[in-house]
Structures are given as C-alpha cells and as structure tokens.
Amino acid sequence: MLVDLELIGQFIPEFGEGIVLTLELLVISLFFGFALAMVLALFKKSTNLLLNYSSRAFIYFFRGTPFLVQIYLIYYGLGQFEAIREVQWLWFFLEKPFFCALLALVINNAAYAAEIIHNAIVTTDKGEIEAARAYGMSHWQSMRYIVIPSALRRAIPAYTNEIIFMLHATSLVSVITLLDITGIARKLYSRFYAPFEAFITAALFYLLLSILINFVAHRLEKRFNRYLKVNQ
C-alpha cells in the first residue's frame, strides 16, 4: 500500500495550528487587500494623472510578477537598506516573516482585486448612472449609493476566484519558514519521509477550504444578484 491511512490519521491533528495560520493570513489580507483595492480602483478611474498613473503602475507591477518573488523582495529585499533597518517600529514588523507574508499578500491581492473592481465599475449599466443623476445625485453620491454597490455585487463571481487564488497563494509563505498548512506538511514530510501522507492530507484541507469558500460565495451571489435574474 502506497498511502498509509493510519499515518494520515496521525497527521491530521498536527495540522490544527497550520489551518489557523492559513485562515488568519487569508482573512486579514483579504480585509486590507479589499480596502487598498477600492482606493486603487478609484484612482484608476480618476482623471488626476498622477493618481491614475501611479495606480496603473502598481497594478501592472504586482500583476505581472510572481507572488513568490514578491515575498522574497519584501522579506529578504527590504532588509538590504540601512535606512529601513534604522526605523525601529518599521523594522519591528519587517523582520518578522508573518508580517512580511501578510504585506506581500495584501499588496498582491489589492492589485488583482483593484482590476476586478475597476472592471465592474466601468461596466455599470449607463441607465443606472443616468437615473442617479436624474434624481439629482452628485458624482460622488451616485458613486457611493449606486455605482459602487452595484459594481461590488456584479464582481462577486470574479472575486470568488480571486479568494481561491489567495488561498493557494498563502501556501507560498512556507518558503519564509512560516508553518501554515503547507509548512506543516513540509515539516511532517522531512520528519517521517512520508510525502504522500503529508502532502495529500494538506491537499485535502485546501480542497475542503476551497469548496467551503465556493459554497458561501455561491450563496452570497444568489442573494445579492437576485435582481439580475429579473432583467435577463
């Protein structure tokens, strides 16, 4: 027998803290990532050239390069500069792998999510905006009450994919010594030399989390996009 089921049973409890860390990283980075993404998406729509170009450059850079290299750039790269190491409160965070991983996840997520949100904003039905203006709403009022809520609803399917991608991306934090689900699997592998049991168990946890995320997102989509069915 290639896979030892008893060993898998023995491994499962070991993954507890790994699951907690993976979820912690995922939830915190999605929260801050969303906030940053909103800002970036609005900057990208802005007519102010400085805001517009800086947002575009940010999105272009972080969507065009691998997440793994971004982690290295933050965790190993920033320490190269004396100026950063001298700022005590900053270095307090940046010398810890957890905060570096979090920073990398937030930035990466923001770049992708900004693109999704921007896309949803620019594809808003013209009639919705015209109606808002006809009611006497200012540009910002129509953004705040009509365009953004409508765009976020329509962004749910794409955003769900992004959340699953983020879950997968968290597995790369194991390269900077963090013990997330993948980190635990790698530790168990090297202790027991049992690659199938270690990595298949990890894979099952990820699969389960993906299914869970998809299930919740599907429910949300059904609830928030009910009104779209009527139009079709």
Place this chain on the structure above:
Amino acid sequence: MVDYFIEVLKGAVLTLELFFLSLVLSVLLGLLAAFAKLSKNKVASFISQLYVTIIRGVPDLVLMLLVFYGGQIILNQFTERLGLGFWEINPLISGVLTIGFIFGAYMGETFRGAILAVDVGQLEAARAYGFSPFHVFYKITLPQMIHHGISSFTNNWLVMLKSTSIVSIIGLKDMVYIANVASSSTRKPFFFFLLVCLIFLVFTSISLKMLNKIKNSYRFE
C-alpha cells in the same frame, strides 16, 4: 555582481524552457480533458471533472511537492525492483510534469468553453458537405475556438509563466533560484529580486503583445 547578473540571465533562459515545455503538455492535456468532459462517455467525463476539481482546489506548490517527493519514492521502488540502483528525479522534468498537469486543467476549461461557443449548425453543415471529422475540427472548429478562447488562453499563459517560479523551491536552477543564491552571497537581495521581477515583466509584456496580435487576426464579426 556582474557574474551573477549573467547567471540570472542564463536562469531566465531555463525559465523560458520550462515554460514552453509545460505549455505544450498543458495544451495536449487540456484538449484531452475538454473532449473527455464533452464526450457522452460517463466515465471519461467524470474523470475529467474530478481532474479539474482537484487541480482548482489545491495549491500549485502542494501538488508540486507531491509529484517531486512522491515521484521519487515511486521511482525508487521501481528501480529497486528492476535492480537499477538510485535514480534521482530531475527537477526540470518534475517541474514540467507538475506545471503542465496543473495548467492542463485550466486549459481544459478554456477549450471546453471555446468548443461550446462554436455554432452546432456549422458543424452539421460541414459534415453534410462530407468533411471528415478531422477536417471539421481543423477547418471549422479550431479557427472559431481560437476566436472564442483566446482571452482565457492568454490569462492561463500569463498565470503559468509566473507559476514557473515555484520550481525554484524544488531546486531547479531557474532565475529565481539563482537570484536567491546571488542575494545571499552579494548581500544585495533587493537588487536581484527586482531584476527577476523586471525580467518577468518583460516576458509578460511581450506575451501579451503577441497574443493580442493573434486575437485581432482571428476576429470575424
């Protein structure tokens, strides 16, 4: 510094090699998965569905570690039985197999969507004119598949290009691996990882230009 700079560029060539080999494998697997999922054969469509679900639910890195370390054990048992001694798994082969296998699933979804978008009436018309099945695929389905699927294909291409970087974790000496080595010996990690980022940006930008050109030449409407 200059030596390492040249080494990183050599690593970039290996990255491209890895990418194109994986691309070929993923396209072949993708076509297979797409036709299996669309076929009337229940077993084939179930296997194809399972393949896509597993790949989409599990991170690339976990799959790669499974193939690399697990594959080594299977290979050891195999060579032991044949009395061939110890064979070490090549990280390049391992990388191509894993990345090709992973993106085969994504390509499969892309191709399936593209095939479904082709009007059935046209296929029937072609068959009525006496086209062979191969001819129908080559002359009718394929050009329209490219038209419908190119955007999603481009997306897969770009994600895959970036995913090649994870093979450095199992010891393939691609540009990310070399940047790691260079960083620790020159103590200039920011410089080297930024260099790798810029090379990736060049690769992704060229790819995007090229694929957009193809997209524009396959416009019908």
